[in-house]
Amino acid sequence: MKSDKEKCLYCGACVGTCPKNAIYLEETRVVFDEERCVKCRLCVKVCPVGAISE
Amino acid sequence: MKEINCDVLVVGAGPAGSVTAWYAAKGGASVLLVEKRQEIGSPVRCGEGLSKYWLKDVGIPEDRRWIANEVDGARIFSPAGKAWIIDEKSAGNEVGYVIERDQFDKYLAQLAARAGAEIMLKTWVKGIIKKDGFVCGAVARHMGEDVRINAKIVVGADGYESQVGRWAGIDTSLKPNDIDTCIQYRMTGIECDRRFCDFYLGSVAPGGYIWVFPKNEDTANVGIGVQLSKIKNPGEVKQYLDRWIEKQPGIKKGKKIDMVAGAVSISQPLERTVDNGLMLVGDAARMIDPITGGGVSNGCKAGKVCGEVAAQAIEAKDCSAEFLQRYERGWRAILEEKQYRNWLAKEKLVTLSDDVFNEIIELLADTKLEKLNVYNLLKAVRAKFPDLVKEFEEML
Numbered sequence: 265m266k267s268d269k270e271k272c273l274y275c276g277a278c279v280g281t282c283p284k285n286a287i288y289l290e291e292t293r294v295v296f297d298e299e300r301c302v303k304c305r306l307c308v309k310v311c312p313v314g315a316i317s318e
Numbered sequence: 319m320k321e322i323n324c325d326v327l328v329v330g331a332g333p334a335g336s337v338t339a340w341y342a343a344k345g346g347a348s349v350l351l352v353e354k355r356q357e358i359g360s361p362v363r364c365g366e367g368l369s370k371y372w373l374k375d376v377g378i379p380e381d382r383r384w385i386a387n388e389v390d391g392a393r394i395f396s397p398a399g400k401a402w403i404i405d406e407k408s409a410g411n412e413v414g415y416v417i418e419r420d421q422f423d424k425y426l427a428q429l430a431a432r433a434g435a436e437i438m439l440k441t442w443v444k445g446i447i448k449k450d451g452f453v454c455g456a457v458a459r460h461m462g463e464d465v466r467i468n469a470k471i472v473v474g475a476d477g478y479e480s481q482v483g484r485w486a487g488i489d490t491s492l493k494p495n496d497i498d499t500c501i502q503y504r505m506t507g508i509e510c511d512r513r514f515c516d517f518y519l520g521s522v523a524p525g526g527y528i529w530v531f532p533k534n535e536d537t538a539n540v541g542i543g544v545q546l547s548k549i550k551n552p553g554e555v556k557q558y559l560d561r562w563i564e565k566q567p568g569i570k571k572g573k574k575i576d577m578v579a580g581a582v583s584i585s586q587p588l589e590r591t592v593d594n595g596l597m598l599v600g601d602a603a604r605m606i607d608p609i610t611g612g613g614v615s616n617g618c619k620a621g622k623v624c625g626e627v628a629a630q631a632i633e634a635k636d637c638s639a640e641f642l643q644r645y646e647r648g649w650r651a652i653l654e655e656k657q658y659r660n661w662l663a664k665e666k667l668v669t670l671s672d673d674v675f676n677e678i679i680e681l682l683a684d685t686k687l688e689k690l691n692v693y694n695l696l697k698a699v700r701a702k703f704p705d706l707v708k709e710f711e712e713m714l
Contacts, residue, residue, distance in 0.1 A: 273577070273578065273579045275363060275578065275579040275580040275581070276477065276478055276479035276580065276581070277478070277479075277499055277500075277579065277580055277581035279478075279479035279481075280477075280478040280479040280480065280492070280581055280583075281492065281497055281546065281581060283491050285481070285484050288481075289479055290442065306494060306546070308552050309494075309499075309546060309549045309550075309551075309552065309554075310497060310499045310546050310549070310581055311499075311552060311553065312499050312500060312501040312553070312555045312556055312579035312580070312581075313501065313553055313556055313579060314551075314552035314553020314554075314556065315553075316552065317552070
């Protein structure tokens with residue numbers, strides 16, 4: 265998973281939604297833990313601005 | 319590594335965290351409130367509509383600095399455009415203010431600081447420290463340095479994206495039907511009625527609603543929440559809002575001066591919010607009202623209990639989960655029943671078609687409810703739609 269920095273508002277919607285705790289929000293950075301990610305794509309859907317893709 | 323010692327570490331300086339820090343400090347504990355951002359209250363991730371009846375209970379003085387607009391009531395619009403007006407007379411204390419959330423959050427932090435709490439900004443908690451089955455602190459990143467914070471109690475007030483609870487082994491995960499994804503514009507130069515907070519229901523916002531909360535005569539927060547389980551494509555929630563605005567000439571002509579996004583839980587309460595040396599409060603504890611998606615009042619109410627219990631635990635030198643049950647029992651006594659009831663109602667509301675919304679709102683708009691409460695609402699709806707309220711019979 266990756267987040268488009270030009271769209272991302274750093275709102276944390278993906279972080280709290282991820283069922284595997286595989287996304288972290290640092291102050292100006294969304295970080296994905298690929299090892300934990302199970303590709304459920306909930307973060308893609310919850311992102312209000314459509315900034316997350318595979 | 320630099321070390322800091324305190325009795326109570328509160329992670330997150332939103333309303334729930336600041337109220338917790340305030341009451342813990344007031345109760346005599348040494349408190350450190352940490353906030354990952356450089357500014358408390360900013361960016362605002364909130365519709366800023368706030369009821370006011372509860373402020374007194376929590377002891378928060380009403381202050382002009384954070385009140386943008388006092389409203390007379392709310393208007394609930396059906397998909398067909400009929401308005402059900404809930405005014406102060408029928409809603410009792412449920413109506414309130416449109417606030418300046420950034421000012422409100424700073425104001426609460428100030429109350430905490432005046433009570434003696436220390437505050438650290440730009441302090442991002444990376445993990446908690448556990449010893450002998452007790453949470454006893456956290457490691458944080460502050461201005462490019464790691465800091466070890468030793469605490470007898472850690473309070474997770476770290477919002478929707480809470481990590482503290484998960485690190486402590488408390489299951490805070492949410493199902494897609496218990497999440498609303500939201501986006502909001504602050505729009506100026508629009509036509510709005512500053513006397514009312516407006517809500518638009520139905521397929522314009524599946525499983526949620528669109529809100530227009532007026533900050534003044536020509537500026538409002540125009541936002542939307544859509545249930546995550548109803549989202550099909552990336553970025554869809556923004557498309558829902560943009561499409562709706564496009565059809566509102568009075569709003570479309572305005573200009574956007576702010577854009578915020580976020581997600582809220584619309585779930586049942588967590589099964590457990592305490593552990594040895596740990597408490598969760600506010601959005602982190604999934605305390606948001608599942609009907610309105612509002613979390614400030616519940617977070618503050620629980621924060622008062624959380625802070626009081628933290629101070630008592632420090633005084634009693636007992637930070638065990640058993641002692642902290644006082645908090646668990648305390649916040650549940652205030653919030654749990656309503657949250658569960660509203661969650662049930664939400665589960666029903668998200669299934670309704672536009673036609674049913676039209677009929678219900680038409681009915682309620684023309685019904686004189688003596689007092690607005692769930693009982694009277696259900697009774698009114700049952701008269702015409704007995705099937706709809708079947709599952710709520712025990713409340714009638």
